[in-house]
Amino acid sequence: MARQAPKSLKEGNKTNLKKSFSALIYIPRFFKEIWNTNKKLFLGSAFCRLIGAVLPVIILWIGKIIIDEIIIQTKLDASDLTQLWTYVGIEFGLIVLSDLISRAIQLTDSLLGDAYSIDTSVRIIKKTNQIDISLLEDSEFYDKLERARTQTTSRVGLMSNALGEVQSLISIATLVAGLIYFEPYLIILLVLSIIPSFINEIYFSQQQYSLARGWTAERRELDYLRFIGANDKTAKEIKLFGLTDFVVDRFKNLSQEYYDLNKKLAIKRSALGFVFNVLGTLSYYGAYVFIIYRVISGVITLGELTFLSGAFNRLTRNLQDFFSKFTRISESALYLKDYFDFIDISIKPKHNEDMPLPETISEGFEFKNVEFSYPESDNKILKGISFKIKAGEKLAFVGQNGAGKTTLTKLLLRFYEPTSGEILLDGVNINRFNKAKYQAFFGVIFQDFFKYEFTVRENIAIGDIKEINNQEKIENAAELSLANQVVSELKKGYDQQLGKRFAKGQELSGGQWQKVALARAYMKDAKVMILDEPTSALDAKAESDVFDRFIGLTKDKTSIIISHRFSTVRQADKILVLDEGRVLEMGTHEALMANQSLYADLFKLQAEGYQ
Numbered sequence: 001m002a003r004q005a006p007k008s009l010k011e012g013n014k015t016n017l018k019k020s021f022s023a024l025i026y027i028p029r030f031f032k033e034i035w036n037t038n039k040k041l042f043l044g045s046a047f048c049r050l051i052g053a054v055l056p057v058i059i060l061w062i063g064k065i066i067i068d069e070i071i072i073q074t075k076l077d078a079s080d081l082t083q084l085w086t087y088v089g090i091e092f093g094l095i096v097l098s099d100l101i102s103r104a105i106q107l108t109d110s111l112l113g114d115a116y117s118i119d120t121s122v123r124i125i126k127k128t129n130q131i132d133i134s135l136l137e138d139s140e141f142y143d144k145l146e147r148a149r150t151q152t153t154s155r156v157g158l159m160s161n162a163l164g165e166v167q168s169l170i171s172i173a174t175l176v177a178g179l180i181y182f183e184p185y186l187i188i189l190l191v192l193s194i195i196p197s198f199i200n201e202i203y204f205s206q207q208q209y210s211l212a213r214g215w216t217a218e219r220r221e222l223d224y225l226r227f228i229g230a231n232d233k234t235a236k237e238i239k240l241f242g243l244t245d246f247v248v249d250r251f252k253n254l255s256q257e258y259y260d261l262n263k264k265l266a267i268k269r270s271a272l273g274f275v276f277n278v279l280g281t282l283s284y285y286g287a288y289v290f291i292i293y294r295v296i297s298g299v300i301t302l303g304e305l306t307f308l309s310g311a312f313n314r315l316t317r318n319l320q321d322f323f324s325k326f327t328r329i330s331e332s333a334l335y336l337k338d339y340f341d342f343i344d345i346s347i348k349p350k351h352n353e354d355m356p357l358p359e360t361i362s363e364g365f366e367f368k369n370v371e372f373s374y375p376e377s378d379n380k381i382l383k384g385i386s387f388k389i390k391a392g393e394k395l396a397f398v399g400q401n402g403a404g405k406t407t408l409t410k411l412l413l414r415f416y417e418p419t420s421g422e423i424l425l426d427g428v429n430i431n432r433f434n435k436a437k438y439q440a441f442f443g444v445i446f447q448d449f450f451k452y453e454f455t456v457r458e459n460i461a462i463g464d465i466k467e468i469n470n471q472e473k474i475e476n477a478a479e480l481s482l483a484n485q486v487v488s489e490l491k492k493g494y495d496q497q498l499g500k501r502f503a504k505g506q507e508l509s510g511g512q513w514q515k516v517a518l519a520r521a522y523m524k525d526a527k528v529m530i531l532d533e534p535t536s537a538l539d540a541k542a543e544s545d546v547f548d549r550f551i552g553l554t555k556d557k558t559s560i561i562i563s564h565r566f567s568t569v570r571q572a573d574k575i576l577v578l579d580e581g582r583v584l585e586m587g588t589h590e591a592l593m594a595n596q597s598l599y600a601d602l603f604k605l606q607a608e609g610y611q
């Protein structure tokens with residue numbers, strides 16, 4: 001994996017600062033989403049935070065009254081402590097309430113956070129499903145999706161921080177009001193005490209952020225190395241090829257560079273943080289001395305002294321906290337941008353026509369001079385492809401690796417559009433049909449079919465998920481694909497959990513998985529079947545059984561089979577031989593053998609291999 005030179009700390013600093021502040025515009029929309037997630041919880045959280053924000057100043061105020069009352073009582077000959085005990089009782093009640101409120105905030109935050117993360121995950125899954133495959137295969141876009149998907153915890157943290165920030169702000173306002181009421185000059189000292197640590201916070205969190213962002217690619221590589229180094233899927237090869245040291249060294253070297261840069265930054269941050277903190281403490285003591293002086297000269301009471309020093313101390317901490325949260329919020333807001341960018345992707349179809357699809361295919365499909373390059377690539381994969389698939393015909397695609405066979409089916413399925421040329425169904429350009437309805441025409445098993453770690457029943461029902469409770473249909477599909485043989489060997493039959501990820505899961509062999517996946521294609525009565533290398537992992541006997549059934553079942557059904565096995569291919573009505581994106585030849589097995597070209601060569605080569 002090629003890697004760029006280590007990033008310096010200064011790289012991209014300015015733009016990041018600007019970017020992170022500008023990302024704050026997403027906060028209102030973010031709150032609107034949270035509000036829509038659960039209005040009651042949101043209101044509950046806001047109410048608790050409001051109470052939590054004003055409690056500190058009230059508690060300090062009661063503390064002041066208590067001290068003043070003690071001093072009054074000590075000066076009296078016959079003291080009456082009823083009032084004093086009432087105040088102490090109130091203070092006790094407020095402290096208990098304060099604890100209750102902070103727990104209620106924690107509770108509402110975590111419930112709201114969980115509910116919001118469920119909502120966003122559902123939104124991301126639904127959106128991904130609406131987006132064109134071509135976009136999902138674009139690496140830049142994929143990064144965005146990755147960030148939108150993986151930043152769920154950061155969004156929940158952002159929610160707590162942002163709500164906490166509003167609470168801090170109200171708290172600060174009430175404490176400032178208290179200071180202004182007694183000693184307005186203290187505000188100047190307060191500002192002086194907070195500026196150094198504010199600058200420190202802004203400067204270093206930007207540095208930290210730049211470092212982390214600048215190293216995104218390397219951190220992804222580290223994640224990847226961690227994954228291949230400690231994972232059941234790679235363990236066999238890592239052990240067998242003795243790759244542990246190779247992976248460990250690569251991981252260590254890369255993480256060491258990041259560690260060194262981070263260490264430098266952390267030491268600088270701690271050292272300067274200490275110096276700035278001393279400055280802050282100095283101004284606090286300046287304020288303290290000032291207040292003591294005012295008490296001694298009789299301008300303010302001892303109770304007011306405790307109130308003012310308490311309020312000053314609390315304010316300093318609240319302000320520091322406010323600024324550090326603020327930088328964290330603006331950083332997380334950048335991930336919000338990724339999320340909203342993803343959710344806002346326009347999914348307006350290029351073709352809005354909704355021509356009714358034919359009840360039955362009468363003529364078939366026709367590729368007319370189709371050319372194709374994948375997006376963002378100049379490499380022409382298909383070069384002037386023209387051929388017909390007649391209704392009810394079984395057509396096989398043959399060709400060497402990378403010839404373009406799978407790409408042809410992706411165009412037929414409208415995952416991509418031809419760069420030029422057109423594909424017709426019964427004489428109508430396939431783009432004119434409603435895409436979802438058109439795609440529902442097909443029963444497809446892809447070469448890289450997905451092994452869902454669900455039960456066997458679910459794995460098969462995926463072919464037509466609304467039939468998940470139709471046991472008869474599922475069993476029928478399993479019989480046709482030979483998956484019933486697999487099921488009969490499983491302890492829990494159709495309810496057996498597959499894969500190793502979840503408890504009591506059973507892993508299948510490659511061929512067994514293929515039989516299960518193949519059953520999906522039989523789940524619905526699709527008008528057109530496409531099987532891309534459906535039997536590559538099956539043994540010879542299973543392959544021939546599967547194909548006998550397939551041919552029997554799809555007697556008059558239009559179907560396309562892609563296979564490297566000529567014993568399979570030769571059973572097709574017609575065979576299309578692709579070579580480097582061009583149709584080299586097309587015809588029956590017999591005709592192509594007589595043609596003595598690539599097909600005949602490849603067929604003979606394979607036949608020799610079996611001798």
Ligand SMILES: Nc1ncnc2c1ncn2[C@@H]1O[C@H](COP(=O)(O)OP(=O)(O)OP(=O)(O)O)[C@@H](O)[C@H]1O
Nearest residue numbers: 137374377381399400401402403404405406407408
């Ligand atoms: N998503 C993609 N983006 C860019 N190029 C791609 C993409 N998918 C495939 N290709 C390229 O298109 C070419 C044709 O690939 P395709 O999968 O159609 O070949 P194939 O004939 O099915 O091969 P195989 O027999 O190995 O399955 C290859 O050169 C491949 O690298």
